[in-house]
Amino acid sequence: MFVKRWVALVCSVVIVFMPSQISSKDNDLGSSWKNADFIITDFSVFWDYSIFGDSKKPEVSLKDRNEMQAWYLALRKASTLLPTDFAKKIATDIDEDDCLWGRNIVSVAHHESQCVPKWIKFKFFVDSTFWGTAYPDRINLRPSITDLPDWLTWEPFPKDGYSEEERIWIALHEFAHRYRQIIGGNFVFITDSPSTFYGCAMGQEETFADTFALYIMFPDRLTQSSRVYDEVKGVLGREYKAQFQIPNSVASKLTNLKDGCKRYDEDVARIRAKQDVVSWDIR
Numbered sequence: 001m002f003v004k005r006w007v008a009l010v011c012s013v014v015i016v017f018m019p020s021q022i023s024s025k026d027n028d029l030g031s032s033w034k035n036a037d038f039i040i041t042d043f044s045v046f047w048d049y050s051i052f053g054d055s056k057k058p059e060v061s062l063k064d065r066n067e068m069q070a071w072y073l074a075l076r077k078a079s080t081l082l083p084t085d086f087a088k089k090i091a092t093d094i095d096e097d098d099c100l101w102g103r104n105i106v107s108v109a110h111h112e113s114q115c116v117p118k119w120i121k122f123k124f125f126v127d128s129t130f131w132g133t134a135y136p137d138r139i140n141l142r143p144s145i146t147d148l149p150d151w152l153t154w155e156p157f158p159k160d161g162y163s164e165e166e167r168i169w170i171a172l173h174e175f176a177h178r179y180r181q182i183i184g185g186n187f188v189f190i191t192d193s194p195s196t197f198y199g200c201a202m203g204q205e206e207t208f209a210d211t212f213a214l215y216i217m218f219p220d221r222l223t224q225s226s227r228v229y230d231e232v233k234g235v236l237g238r239e240y241k242a243q244f245q246i247p248n249s250v251a252s253k254l255t256n257l258k259d260g261c262k263r264y265d266e267d268v269a270r271i272r273a274k275q276d277v278v279s280w281d282i283r
Contacts, residue, residue, distance in 0.1 A: 035077035038091040040119040043068060045126060045141065050279075056113035058126045061104055067141050068124055074167030075122060078175065081168075081216050083237055090178040091120050106238035120178070133157050134170050136177040151201045154253030155265040165244045169213045176212035179235070180205065191228050195221070197253040214254075217244045221254060228257070 045060050045068075060242045079087055121137060128142040131152065145156050157166050190209040194200045196214070199207030214221055215232040222229045233239060255261060 035079040035082055035087040038087055038118075039072070039075045040121045041068065041072045041075070042121065042123040045124045064124075064126075064141050070162070070164075071122070071124075071139055071167060074164060075120070076173045077164075078168045078171035079120065081172070081240075082175065086179070086236060087120070090175055090182060091118055092178075092182055113205045120175070129155060134174050136174045136181060139170075144250055148272050151268050153264060153271065154197050155249045157249045159249065163247050165217070165247050166249055168244070169217060169247075169250055172213035173209040173214055176209040177205070179206060179212075180240065187233060189233070193257050194255055195228065196250075196255060197261070197264040197267075200255065200264040210253075214250075216240050218242055218246050218250070221246075222257075 008238070013035055045058055045064065074130065122134075123138045124141050125138055126142050127140055128144055129147055131144050131148050133143050135138055143158055145159050148156060157170065189211075191204075191207060191211070194207040194210075196207070196210040199210055211222070211228060212232055212235070215229065215236070217240075218231070220242050222232075255264065
């Protein structure tokens with residue numbers, strides 16, 4: 001009993017002081033960590049992915065708590081890769097519809113319209129029957145790796161447990177969605193071909209989010225298409241050098257930008273015809 005209470009106490013301490021847990025390696029990032037000050041995570045865990053229901057909250061295991069900590073740190077690290085102006089732009093309360101959809105809030109005191117940067121807030125939910133990993137403001141702690149849609153032909157992220165690179169990719173992907181939601185109808189992403197199979201399956205919104213993450217983490221994969229590269233460069237206002245090892249979950253869904261979605265369409269057709277099983281491992 002004493003041991004159990006001690007473990008619970010340790011876990012609670014980890015969560016409470018998590019914002020100050022930065023290793024010496026993290027400190028090497030220097031002033032870019034100011035972006036991470038916008039990151040906030042809510043440690044309330046819900047069953048429903050909508051997170052607004054009155055459903056009973058699930059029991060949170062030690063593994064779940066460790067996952068939440070890992071996600072928190074990955075979100076912070078991902079934020080350091082962003083220009084500060086961009087981080088401020090997406091640091092908007094996603095529950096405030098006016099700011100979320102690009103409509104300004106009127107500041108009576110200063111007689112001007114503005115959306116004041118607040119935070120990049122994420123909540124957690126549990127749905128082991130759903131393959132989805134994250135949304136612009138929430139993360140699934142236990143996504144399914146078996147109950148997958150037939151159009152998902154690439155390796156799912158949690159197949160072997162998340163690597164730090166996978167978490168950072170997902171964080172950047174969701175940051176891109178936040179940007180798109182805040183900009184609203186003022187933003188149009190033009191591309192000749194989706195950069196990933198996910199974009200092939202889901203259209204322009206996911207194409208932009210994946211391309212955004214690709215540009216920051218693996219920019220050399222976009223050099224085949226200068227138009228796409230230049231578009232994301234215009235959004236971020238800077239260029240990047242590759243500094244991460246590409247995980248198979250990302251590599252297995254990259255398109256050949258010259259052929260577009262041809263291979264993806266062929267893979268899906270074979271799966272639906274039950275003629276073949278697509279291999280995830282391309283290493």
